[in-house]
Amino acid sequence: MLALEIKMKLFRRSNGYWYVRFERGKEKSLRTKDKRLAQKLFREIQQEALKGRLILLEKQEKISLSQFIQEYLEWSESNKAYATLKRERSIFKNFLSYFGERPLRSISVKQIEEYRSFLLRSGRAASGINLDFRHLKAAFNKALEWGYIKQNPFGKIKPLKGKTGPPRFIPPEEMEKIFSFLKQKDPEFCDFVALALETGCRLNELLKLTAKDVAPDLSYIRVLGKGNRERMVPLTKKAQGIIKSRLHKKGRLFDRWTDNWVSHKWRYFMNEIGLDYRFHDIRHTTASWLAMNEVPIQIIQELLGHSNITVTKIYTHVKQDVVRQALERVFGCKNSDKSKAAPPLRLVNTKKDS
Numbered sequence: 253m254l255a256l257e258i259k260m261k262l263f264r265r266s267n268g269y270w271y272v273r274f275e276r277g278k279e280k281s282l283r284t285k286d287k288r289l290a291q292k293l294f295r296e297i298q299q300e301a302l303k304g305r306l307i308l309l310e311k312q313e314k315i316s317l318s319q320f321i322q323e324y325l326e327w328s329e330s331n332k333a334y335a336t337l338k339r340e341r342s343i344f345k346n347f348l349s350y351f352g353e354r355p356l357r358s359i360s361v362k363q364i365e366e367y368r369s370f371l372l373r374s375g376r377a378a379s380g381i382n383l384d385f386r387h388l389k390a391a392f393n394k395a396l397e398w399g400y401i402k403q404n405p406f407g408k409i410k411p412l413k414g415k416t417g418p419p420r421f422i423p424p425e426e427m428e429k430i431f432s433f434l435k436q437k438d439p440e441f442c443d444f445v446a447l448a449l450e451t452g453c454r455l456n457e458l459l460k461l462t463a464k465d466v467a468p469d470l471s472y473i474r475v476l477g478k479g480n481r482e483r484m485v486p487l488t489k490k491a492q493g494i495i496k497s498r499l500h501k502k503g504r505l506f507d508r509w510t511d512n513w514v515s516h517k518w519r520y521f522m523n524e525i526g527l528d529y530r531f532h533d534i535r536h537t538t539a540s541w542l543a544m545n546e547v548p549i550q551i552i553q554e555l556l557g558h559s560n561i562t563v564t565k566i567y568t569h570v571k572q573d574v575v576r577q578a579l580e581r582v583f584g585c586k587n588s589d590k591s592k593a594a595p596p597l598r599l600v601n602t603k604k605d606s
Contacts, residue, residue: 262294272297315400318348320356323398324391333478335456335511340391343384356395361405368409378412385409420533421540433525441517443494444506445534450491452538452555454478455514455531461505466495477557485555539564 261273270282270290282293321344328337350367351359371381389406396404422430427449434442448458457475465474470492472484487495498505518531535556542552553564 260294260298262290264290270294315356317351317354317356317359320395320400321348321391324394327394333456333480336478340387343387344391346384347388357401359405361408364405364409368412372412382411385411419536419540420529421537422529422533424541426527427537430521430525430527434521437521437524438517441521443497444509444514445518447491447494448531448534449538450488451485452535452542453485454535455511459504459506459509459511459514461495462503463499463501463505466499470496475557479559481557481559483554483557 262270263273264270264287268285270284270287270293272280272282272294280297282290284290284293325337325341325344328340332340347367350370351363368381368385371384372378385406389404389409392401392404392406395401430445431442434445444458447453448455451458451473453475454477457477460476461473467473470487472486473495475483475485477483495505501507515531522529539552539556542555543549549561549564553561556564558564
């Protein structure tokens, strides 16, 4: 027989009222000064607590990995963006394929580390595995919240250290090459690429646009980004023309297009041109070009819809040439008339090196 210990204590305070102290220091007033009534209420609370603990154990015993995945994805359908849901379906498909049908609570930290090693051996990049594990950790946190597990095994897994570098962006000369090719091959798709470049929007943000999201004067579009965060994105003259040509559509402005279709078409054209860029690199290109033109990082953050400026700061690497030119102007004075120019600044170290 399973013995369960419910830790709680009945006590009376100096004001005469009886209280119950639970685990972790929580307390509840019984709102009575009568000792017998307090003891009766205390026994009832103990029985309810024991009943709840047994129900919790029963849930932990019965729920399987596949059952939890199904429940979690159903919950995600109502609480997450379609792109996130699509990614999670793929993540859980691979996760279930590796672990097979088993009780959810039986999955251990060691088994998760073995799964990560398996993914590395299969050729997955560290960054991709870390992304998968962030989604899995969030899912298991929900399992903890629902009472299916006692602790989250992903909580003890540290992210892999991979090679981190600046985001890839398309140089102006190669972007010109892309536009020249697309104008001949597919003018409509060329317009879509131009819209992506001149707004910095994510692919799915553009695909979800409707006429209702466009300002009456075409000055901006309303975009619903990650975490259902809304932002207003200004439109250039070119972007305005592209949007205006589709305002007659009743539903989505790009009604026949899907993210998969756009990505496949883009990859096909990249192979034709002889380049190797992802469609998402267009967004990196927008941010990088703005940074190179000395646009403040806060403005780039607002345009891209980043909740944390740390994410946006990855684009500061492209400003090295701008910074170098500024240093030359201040310290070098190489291109100016020496007779008229102020002498270069001299840095004097008045302290000994430590």
